[in-house]
Amino acid sequence: MAEAGVATAARPPAEELALIDRYWRAANYLSVGQIYLLGNPLLKEPLKPEDIKPRLLGHWGTTPGLNFIYAHLNRIIKARDANVLYICGPGHGGPGMVANTYLEGTYSEIYPDIPETEEGIGRLFRQFSFPGGIPSHAAPETPGSIHEGGELGYALVHAFGAAFDDPDLVVACVVGDGEAETGPLAAAWHSNKFLNPLSDGAVLPILHLNGYKIANPTVLARLSDTELTDLFSGYGYEPFFVEGSDPTDMHGQMAATLDTVFDRLAAIRARAESGDLSRPRWPMIVLRSLKGWTGPKTVDGKVVEGHWRSHQVPVSGCRDDEGHRIILEDWLKSYHPDDLFDENGALKPELKALAPSGAKRMGAIPQGNGGLLRKELTLPDIRTYAVTVETPGAADEQSTKILGDFLRDALTLNATERNFRIFGPDETASNRLQSVFEVTDRVWQAEILPTDDHLAREGRVMEVLSEHMCQGWLEGYLLTGRHGFFSCYEAFIHIVDSMFNQHAKWLKVTRGIEWRKPVASLNYLLTSHVWRQDHNGFSHQDPGFVDHVVNKKADVVRVYFPPDANTLLWVGNHCLQTWDRINVIVAGKQPAPQWLTMDEAIAHCETGAGIWEWAGTEEEGFEPDVVLAAAGDVPTLEALAAADLLRQALPDLRIRVVNVVDLMALQSPDQHPHGLTDEAFDAMFTTSRPVIFAYHGYPWLIHRLVYKRRNHDSFHVRGYKEEGTTTTPFDMVVMNDLDRFHLAIEAIRRLPSLGRKGAEAVAAFEAKLAEHNAWVREHGEDMPEIRDWKWPYGKG
């Protein structure tokens, strides 16, 4: 078997360990108090029913382990003047994080209404999981936290994201053994293949095997140390085991192990500084301790300490059940509060002295409030990259390729700041952002071969075939004050739906917390989208992420459908300058027509939606018969081709063409800050004329967004209706009735007054469509007249 690490450092003297134990007891006391107590915070009197909260809500089981780790990290920070960020994977151990940031003084600094007094402790207890108070998890409200830890799986990717480009930082990441069963966490161990030992910080994973989830043992806790050593050695770590239940022994083990581990980290850095950048075997700690350690041993004859029964509230009903209340009182008193706090509720000075001071405190480290460190990106002028558009639609470009040129120079301009990275699941080049490789590489700490392409120990591009890891790294990177850009196949961004949820919730909550400074927005480029999954087919076709996104708070989310390269440049540049948002950009990577000059693009994007006068039959005092609208690059092409069909077949028809780039512009301004005023909306879409809306995604979203608009009943939306396979681009839009013919036919159907002329046009369109359908099945490619169609009118 592979070998486990051996702690060779000496254990600290007994008196030092005794002090640490008292500090730990103080944290445990404050944790239990938060879960249980409404009054009598220092137990100066016997516990009465009314001292106990009517609803007991919280999680004890993981908390003593979290407190144990926190106390020992305090020691090592002081001993080595280290900068340590604490990622609390089991975020439901929130009472522990609150208790520790209170003990070290951060909490009272940030929340002056919770001072370091008896009254302050009383308020600290009362507010926890209490209406109008604080949540039960390590939430945005918790000082030093960048990780809520409610949805499990992302502790380790957040930790690595925080460590990139911050060489002076050690991220101590507690991984619960429940969380360790999740997929994202299981993959995240391999993040060490992307961590540079010289230019990045270190991540110290602490796998906390307390043995149980809610109602079950955990898989890893029931493996032998041999299997665990093999597993983590295979993942590229040197595991150090700290195991037991006797506090004194455990304090000694943990202190010696942390000293040894920090020696290892120093050695790794020294080796890297000497020029050896090969991948080290990074240290990690496996902490086997009891679930609910120091809590009640048994309750009502059932084992509680060291069992899943201590997961939440180990002894319940303490208001009404005197026996249970006595268990609680004995438990609280077992920490000897009078040995920890003075008469006024202040932590005793010899314990206070154990915590680091100032920004070294884990609750006060600026990386835990990354907005403090955020520096705006320096971005190049988008006009430098502008595609020349002399005639709309005359020439094709790969829009994302142009954006790649912009990103390349953005990387260069911020290279010395080292605060901007690009993330993607093996798709940066596939998504046509390959220009970035002119100035940087893909980060890679595993083996590199001479035939490899832009693979290096250092680089600004992070690629791994895991959307979870891309998203998690990026979140960790942003939340510690940096910037990023994530490009992804559109369909597979659903893999991180739930991570998106959690990040959006985090951002929403931070809006109400004054001391949290804004962090850079999370920017998605969704490409290789539903309409052009040429090599793949149905499984790769899903435009529904946007529907998921718009369920979150309006203030947090933005969605853009730039129809060409110049609009994409504006949108990309804009998104990289925003903060505290999630921006979703959907744009194709295939060669596609270019419509707007840069000046037009800027004006169009700034409004969010606009009439393309050159595409309709607009003139002074114009009131259209029908509006053809589009959002998305492929729908824009089809809507314009439909306008062409209609203009040719029905020259008297008064047609307006509207394009929407900022989807939120469709909503009313009371629903979304980007919403057009009703006047502007009505001027664009009319108040009564039929609107044929060609939309990139599932049609219902457009109905939803325009629901409050006057003309909403006249909107007829075409989009993806869940039909697809591996076929040609035009066959794809035909399968979903989004093609030019269907759009034109629908417009005519909405205008019964066109009578026979309309019917003739419909018949002609249907015939052409049938001809195409036969052609494509015969030849395997789109009919040339459709494939090569160009906008024939210029801007006249």
Added chain:
Amino acid sequence: MAEAGVATAARPPAEELALIDRYWRAANYLSVGQIYLLGNPLLKEPLKPEDIKPRLLGHWGTTPGLNFIYAHLNRIIKARDANVLYICGPGHGGPGMVANTYLEGTYSEIYPDIPETEEGIGRLFRQFSFPGGIPSHAAPETPGSIHEGGELGYALVHAFGAAFDDPDLVVACVVGDGEAETGPLAAAWHSNKFLNPLSDGAVLPILHLNGYKIANPTVLARLSDTELTDLFSGYGYEPFFVEGSDPTDMHGQMAATLDTVFDRLAAIRARAESGDLSRPRWPMIVLRSLKGWTGPKTVDGKVVEGHWRSHQVPVSGCRDDEGHRIILEDWLKSYHPDDLFDENGALKPELKALAPSGAKRMGAIPQGNGGLLRKELTLPDIRTYAVTVETPGAADEQSTKILGDFLRDALTLNATERNFRIFGPDETASNRLQSVFEVTDRVWQAEILPTDDHLAREGRVMEVLSEHMCQGWLEGYLLTGRHGFFSCYEAFIHIVDSMFNQHAKWLKVTRGIEWRKPVASLNYLLTSHVWRQDHNGFSHQDPGFVDHVVNKKADVVRVYFPPDANTLLWVGNHCLQTWDRINVIVAGKQPAPQWLTMDEAIAHCETGAGIWEWAGTEEEGFEPDVVLAAAGDVPTLEALAAADLLRQALPDLRIRVVNVVDLMALQSPDQHPHGLTDEAFDAMFTTSRPVIFAYHGYPWLIHRLVYKRRNHDSFHVRGYKEEGTTTTPFDMVVMNDLDRFHLAIEAIRRLPSLGRKGAEAVAAFEAKLAEHNAWVREHGEDMPEIRDWKWPYGKG
């Protein structure tokens, strides 16, 4: 280091290996042909431009490895009369799966228009990735496939799901090294802690290290064999390495390794049969072979074989570029088609003889078309479990607890069939389904301690803290002909949004494939829902999965909101009897009022929605002033309490109360098969009266569903508006304006004719709400008169 396995079996004689090599070449030839050729399928003439497809779409890189494995599995199936299901993780290697099922004869049996002739080969080639043809992946159209392999990550969980309760089956699961980087796959290796060596089948993972993804090396391929051996030993496997590029040597290695590995499987079974059920070290294979093996070595001076450049189409532009066309022709001829197929295109008999026959063929094994094996569940009579409801809302029950009683007996009734399992991320008991533990246990093959609760080597309940694994196991189990039930915290079902997508897409496609027999529906119970996340808070509050679900094809999805236990019984029982669907049931686990008798519940559920006459002020010829509607248990409670408030404050008001249990009933029948007729809908919701709709989730979904209904503009929907924290149940609904007071106030606002009486009632409700808000922040629990409110009218 841990030790790798050593293949001790003898290599087969050279002539046998030579035959296998020819078979492999035949599969490779047919694979390349599918990607490239329109005509000239046997290369009887020189390759002309028009022989080549105009659009070259597909993936070559993984395919030769898949074909290599397939050929060797054929050998071992024949040698041991084994039943092997082939899970093709890299499903984009679809040409290989099609080629092999064609060679073994399955393809032509299922698709008689693709016979085993030259013409048939021509059609086989043409249809691939061609409009009107077949998709590029191992899709539902592919015989023997239960795994499309488009979205990566789920091969191994599907394999384990297929193996459970099928002791005669070996599931050979190819895991691509790209896929191996994903989270779900990384966690799935631990599935061996849930596989019983006696009563379940075996899973043989074959990790295919071909070194590259689309544009990058893979992490695992760049680890040493030492690290890989550690890693997979730690995961509980004995890895056997098959490595190289010389076909003859590789055939010998692979054959000897498979023999050794099947010996290991036999030994594991024998040991289990002898009574030792401790967890074995399961064998697995690590196959290191070249990406694009046997393809062009270089193209345009760039390395292609053994490089990511061979991922899709290794040599492109073969129509126009004569040099490339010659490369293609040389490549195809390197397989010597005349040595493989006779003049008429039939595979030569000595090669044909290598494939198994009948249902032993991997394309024909019934587990690959699981509907063939599906046997309906025997279910108990739901009336046995009916909650007695003498007065609506008088007594509380935990609805999911009652369902648990039903599931317990369903497990018993199907125990001998061994075709029904319950899945959940550590939440079966938390979700109150604990009655099932009266008759079964949680499966667990890791260490078991005396203090463990219902943990056993055998059991029908599968719990692991990974929604991905639960979902993937269940999918594999269903697709091989069995039944299942998945209970999950509502918020975290988003973790499998994308897996849901893929399963829904699979089901949608199978509807058009006659030979695919229906499989049991995938049933979700979403509980611990948004309104009652008492211990957790905002991160655990997200009811948006339903919004995600309804984007899929209407025919595939169903969504139920049973308001109490009897309706939940009806819905659960119904869902377990359906097929080819995805059923989503949302129901709370907390004690809650019970409204309907079983007879009423049956009638209500069969219609999907209905007027609760006893709750409104209905009488003969009644036309309400206002409709109070609800979907979901908590909204139902609030809507009824609002009705009570209104009845007391405004005795003359004509109130109707409607409850919706089958959400799809709201849609028009042309949109969903469960949609109410317009007549029935209008009779229920009126055509003009205000409808105050209290909905469990994000309000917009209701607007979407009723969009085509006459009265849709009068719907005012309240639901979750993304506000939450750790607080009391009633404070949660207040934060989202979904409480009884807000509902009643809104009803009055919609009825301006109520004048001063209405205004007085609003003022009273607002005062009561303010009183409650102050109370809850003072006392930490809901005001007793609200918490203990009961429906006061009985049924009169």
